Amino acid sequence: VTVDPTLAALSDRLFSLTVALYSVAVLAFCAQLAFGRRPARSRELVAAGPAADLPATADTADPATGAAGETRQSRRWGQIGIVVTAAGVLTHAGVLVTRGLATDRLPWGNMYEFATGVLLVGVVAYLVLALRHPGLRHIGVFVMGPVVLALIAVGLRLYAEAAPLVAALRSSWLAIHVTAAILGFGIFFVSGIASILYLVRSRAEKRGDVGTGVVSRLPGAAALDRVAHRTAVFGFPIWTFAVIAGAIWAESAWGRFWGWDPKETWSFIAWVVYAAYLHARTTAGWRGRPAAWVNVVGLVVMLFNLLYVNMVSTGLHSYAGVN
Amino acid sequence: MGETLTLEDGTEITFTGVKEFAALQFSHDPGQVWVLGAAIALLTGLLGLLLLRRERFFARALPAPGSGPDAGGTVLAVASLTRGGGDPAPRFAALTAELQAALEARAGPAAARPVPPSGGTAPEPKGTEA
Numbered sequence A: 001v002t003v004d005p006t007l008a009a010l011s012d013r014l015f016s017l018t019v020a021l022y023s024v025a026v027l028a029f030c031a032q033l034a035f036g037r038r039p040a041r042s043r044e045l046v047a048a049g050p051a052a053d054l055p056a057t058a059d060t061a062d063p064a065t066g067a068a069g070e071t072r073q074s075r076r077w078g079q080i081g082i083v084v085t086a087a088g089v090l091t092h093a094g095v096l097v098t099r100g101l102a103t104d105r106l107p108w109g110n111m112y113e114f115a116t117g118v119l120l121v122g123v124v125a126y127l128v129l130a131l132r133h134p135g136l137r138h139i140g141v142f143v144m145g146p147v148v149l150a151l152i153a154v155g156l157r158l159y160a161e162a163a164p165l166v167a168a169l170r171s172s173w174l175a176i177h178v179t180a181a182i183l184g185f186g187i188f189f190v191s192g193i194a195s196i197l198y199l200v201r202s203r204a205e206k207r208g209d210v211g212t213g214v215v216s217r218l219p220g221a222a223a224l225d226r227v228a229h230r231t232a233v234f235g236f237p238i239w240t241f242a243v244i245a246g247a248i249w250a251e252s253a254w255g256r257f258w259g260w261d262p263k264e265t266w267s268f269i270a271w272v273v274y275a276a277y278l279h280a281r282t283t284a285g286w287r288g289r290p291a292a293w294v295n296v297v298g299l300v301v302m303l304f305n306l307l308y309v310n311m312v313s314t315g316l317h318s319y320a321g322v323n
Numbered sequence B: 001m002g003e004t005l006t007l008e009d010g011t012e013i014t015f016t017g018v019k020e021f022a023a024l025q026f027s028h029d030p031g032q033v034w035v036l037g038a039a040i041a042l043l044t045g046l047l048g049l050l051l052l053r054r055e056r057f058f059a060r061a062l063p064a065p066g067s068g069p070d071a072g073g074t075v076l077a078v079a080s081l082t083r084g085g086g087d088p089a090p091r092f093a094a095l096t097a098e099l100q101a102a103l104e105a106r107a108g109p110a111a112a113r114p115v116p117p118s119g120g121t122a123p124e125p126k127g128t129e130a
Helices: A005-035 A040-047 A049-053 A055-068 A072-103 A111-132 A134-157 A173-207 A221-254 A262-281 A289-311 B032-051 B089-107
Strands: B004-006 B012-014 B054-063 B074-083
Touching: A005 A072, A005 A134, A072 A111, A072 A134, A111 A134, A111 A173, A111 A221, A111 A289, A134 A173, A134 A221, A173 A221, A173 A289, A221 A262, A221 A289, A221 B032, A262 A289, B074 B089
Parallel strands: none
Antiparallel strands: B004 B012, B054 B074
């Protein structure tokens, strides 16, 4: 199997272009927050919100206040951010497509490609949410900021030359197991960020004063909580499937479906944490902030599972290609 | 075979031969088919749990309290308890509107009037009472 050097170089160039485009999008989202002066009126609306526990009232109020308290300039910056992000998604997808074409295989054979794929799924998930609920554009900088930093870190620390797959990965289960893992992780990424923002926002709302700073420009706590929950609900079955497919692949490749390999163990821990989050969110006494903390712990476990388990611990999932 | 290489520090390396080997692993787990079945059942159940809407509607018909023009009528209280499947409020509003339309069709527009909820508490914050 040979590698097409032209396409591989194009993939690397697209990677840089993606980072550049996302950085521009972050700037636009910053400008959106900076120019989004809220009229005092909407502060009263939010402060009157002990009823925010009721989804019925919060549903109509929150995205509406997010949009109503927006100046025209701010809205335009938000739209620019969305358009530039969408352009970045195209080049980001191009990174993986050209890599796949250059090496004639699925472009998730090492940690660089895996992480690039996860971030692509995260950005696409955010973009879909932002297009469906315009009020959520305001979290753009908090999604795209970490994405830019993560992409830079991925490019600098995890980069692996385009190369054929290592022998252990040459199986059709790669398409099933790893694809599901990338999808689940990318969606959990957005879910975790929404929960972090929810924790910040709900603390301000509980104080009864969201102020005039950045926090006041976030979507309402109830809306953020709903985004976190919906994305987790979407990601959880995918993650479950990824673990099950991994077990089936493990059975056919290593002769056992579960061997407490570090990656298996931590995937299971992440699964338990996300199951706990979904339960906590509908359990009295855990609903709201405690549940959101569980979701944040879930994201931390996912990141630990990617970074620590791949790069530091020894196990059967050592395909990182990082030395 | 027999080739020799001298490294910079004087170490001599001779290729003396090759031994072929194979690592074989036999495993038998009679339970794993059951595990697969359980995993599929788990995933199916999970999808049903998360994607299907489980909705309970409660309706309670009570004689209208007090005197005046309302006396002798019936108050129909409707409530719902929803799990999974997103936001129940629009569906509930549609249901009550449909119910009211049906009542009006049977008894005439003057007879069926919405009455604001009278201090009833929903069994769950998620439930909406009207």
